Amino acid sequence: MVSSATAVAYTETPATSGAISVRNVRRVFVNASGEETVALERVNLEIQPGEMVSLLGPSGCGKSTLMRIIAGLDQPGEGEVVLDGVPITGPHHERGLVFQDPTLFSWLTVKGNVSFGLKARGIKEIAREVDDYIRLVGLEGFQNAYPHQLSGGMAQRVALARALVNHPKVLLLDEPLGALDAFTRMQMQDEILRIWEDRGTTMVFVTHDVDEAIYMSDRIIVMTPRPGKIQEIIEVRLSRPRARNHPDFFLIRSKILEILHFAGEIRENYYL
Amino acid sequence: MAFNVAEQETGAGLAGSAYPAAATEPAGQAARALSGRFETGRKVLIRFLPVLAAAGTLSVHLYVPNEQTFAINEEYRKVLAVLLALNVVFFGVSLVPSKLKDWLGENAPLVAAALSLLAIWDLITLKLGLLPLPYFPGPDKVLGALLEDWKLIGTSAFYSLRLLFTGYLFGAAAGLVTGTLMGWSKRWHYWVSPVMKGIGPVPATAWIPLAMVIFPTSFQASSFLVALAVWFPVTVMTGSGIANVRNAFFEVARTLGANERYLIFRVAIPAAFPTIFVGLFMGLGASFLVLIVAEMIGVKAGLGWYISWVQGWAEYAKVYACLGVIALIFSSVIALLFKFRDRALVWQKGLIKW
Numbered sequence A: 001m002v003s004s005a006t007a008v009a010y011t012e013t014p015a016t017s018g019a020i021s022v023r024n025v026r027r028v029f030v031n032a033s034g035e036e037t038v039a040l041e042r043v044n045l046e047i048q049p050g051e052m053v054s055l056l057g058p059s060g061c062g063k064s065t066l067m068r069i070i071a072g073l074d075q076p077g078e079g080e081v082v083l084d085g086v087p088i089t090g091p092h093h094e095r096g097l098v099f100q101d102p103t104l105f106s107w108l109t110v111k112g113n114v115s116f117g118l119k120a121r122g123i124k125e126i127a128r129e130v131d132d133y134i135r136l137v138g139l140e141g142f143q144n145a146y147p148h149q150l151s152g153g154m155a156q157r158v159a160l161a162r163a164l165v166n167h168p169k170v171l172l173l174d175e176p177l178g179a180l181d182a183f184t185r186m187q188m189q190d191e192i193l194r195i196w197e198d199r200g201t202t203m204v205f206v207t208h209d210v211d212e213a214i215y216m217s218d219r220i221i222v223m224t225p226r227p228g229k230i231q232e233i234i235e236v237r238l239s240r241p242r243a244r245n246h247p248d249f250f251l252i253r254s255k256i257l258e259i260l261h262f263a264g265e266i267r268e269n270y271y272l
Numbered sequence B: 001m002a003f004n005v006a007e008q009e010t011g012a013g014l015a016g017s018a019y020p021a022a023a024t025e026p027a028g029q030a031a032r033a034l035s036g037r038f039e040t041g042r043k044v045l046i047r048f049l050p051v052l053a054a055a056g057t058l059s060v061h062l063y064v065p066n067e068q069t070f071a072i073n074e075e076y077r078k079v080l081a082v083l084l085a086l087n088v089v090f091f092g093v094s095l096v097p098s099k100l101k102d103w104l105g106e107n108a109p110l111v112a113a114a115l116s117l118l119a120i121w122d123l124i125t126l127k128l129g130l131l132p133l134p135y136f137p138g139p140d141k142v143l144g145a146l147l148e149d150w151k152l153i154g155t156s157a158f159y160s161l162r163l164l165f166t167g168y169l170f171g172a173a174a175g176l177v178t179g180t181l182m183g184w185s186k187r188w189h190y191w192v193s194p195v196m197k198g199i200g201p202v203p204a205t206a207w208i209p210l211a212m213v214i215f216p217t218s219f220q221a222s223s224f225l226v227a228l229a230v231w232f233p234v235t236v237m238t239g240s241g242i243a244n245v246r247n248a249f250f251e252v253a254r255t256l257g258a259n260e261r262y263l264i265f266r267v268a269i270p271a272a273f274p275t276i277f278v279g280l281f282m283g284l285g286a287s288f289l290v291l292i293v294a295e296m297i298g299v300k301a302g303l304g305w306y307i308s309w310v311q312g313w314a315e316y317a318k319v320y321a322c323l324g325v326i327a328l329i330f331s332s333v334i335a336l337l338f339k340f341r342d343r344a345l346v347w348q349k350g351l352i353k354w
């Protein structure tokens, strides 16, 4: 479904831009009865330009909160996030965000959704580029479909195309593949990696899936909840393209599972 | 909107019932062919009903002796004859498969019922004299009134429509603006909502005395009243529609580079349109009411004025003729609004369309 040889006219973003530094970020939510939830507790993180980083951790450890802060949709109570030396104060099209839920504009067609960013920024000549991105995510023929006519996976791909068409320096992906079946998911992983390699966009990727994190990222940020903080950062020094069945892959995976206390114990007579 | 739901439900019902029929065994084939023929026979009969009804109505009018012998209109029998001829033609057309045939078949029972109602009306008035004149004239007299006075009724309809559109457009535009401001900004909501909560529930017709004093012409005064009646529901529904748009839409739009203006016009308003439409529809209903009342009381033109004027002369046939024209015009206007909604809300329909 996803053509690998799609010609998209990329304007090369120099790999020197797109450096994110998260400095001492703390975010506390207070609910109606005055109880505090520490979503992020003094998080520090340096992300290199053009790096692919994934945030991995159980539900509620603050992954989405961190993404929203980097996107500028949420303000940290303490600390700051800096992009290429400039503190982030609000949302900007140079930082694209694909939400956990695709949130397509239901009154616009696939084409209308994908072209939204360009039109919002007042860019006139968009037809070819929009078509290219629709093709890139394998949705040619669905240009004029409305969101309610799409499957969950298709909707998520539209959301991806909608963010990509803006050529962001930083692309924040909050579990973009969570709703997909295993096969489409692996296909989309390759697609995202291809775009990332072509364009040198800095990507931050939230996932619950350990294998996905290892397959995709340069570094894996393992987070733990209550309070949400970074437990450990694991560098994935595997060459690309990666093989999902390489022995080193398993090694890294068992290391992560140990950190998350899910490794279990290998008993005798366990293997066939 | 309720219409739509009903349509979808019947559609689903039909689709569902197609299954068991297709799954019947070959053994039942003969029986099905028989019942199929019976089915078509029944359908033909249903399509023939309007012809029967028209013929019946015409015979009642021609052959049942009249009780009220006063001023019988000669045109009515011609109209009935034309209706009979038309229904014979329709029946002929409906024997050949076509889109028109389906439409005719669907509406045949309704047409037959309407024609029968004419016969009943004729019977209880002209024929049997069960209802007193001049309050309850027969169909022939109402037709006669329409034919006699169609010029004045037409001019009145023109004045009413002019007033309706002027008032409605201003009211709806003002409602969209205040509603959007209220739904969008907390400060506007703070200041406008008390005004709206205070003034809104007052029926627009209660302002008639004041409006007549403030505005130099009665046309302006009644346009204002119609606009006021439209403004309230449009404001309320637009405001709440926009305030209830999912915040995630705005967040996505902002990360895509939308500024505030773009958020309002390209996200908030389209997302809230289903709710806004409810306000536009309610406003239209309110505007009809105010229009007729304002014309009856203040304006010296329009359908409302016409009704109260002919009532003054006890010409009830003309009152009914005018009521018929009002029903026709107002329901057409509503149909027009729904057409506009269907255009604007293609994205909301369950239809597969691209």
Ligand SMILES: Nc1ncnc2c1ncn2[C@@H]1O[C@H](COP(=O)(O)OP(=O)(O)OP(=O)(O)O)[C@@H](O)[C@H]1O
Binding pocket: A029, A030, A031, A037, A038, A039, A057, A058, A059, A060, A061, A062, A063, A064, A065, A066, A228
């Ligand atoms: N708007 C909010 N109001 C109150 N509490 C919030 C809000 N958003 C997040 N939280 C709390 O902050 C914590 C972190 O939430 P967050 O959504 O960042 O988790 P997450 O790591 O993305 O989880 P998941 O993997 O389930 O998406 C949770 O305990 C959540 O209850």
Ligand SMILES: [Mg+2]
Binding pocket: A063, A064, A065, A100, A174
């Ligand atoms: Mg999350």
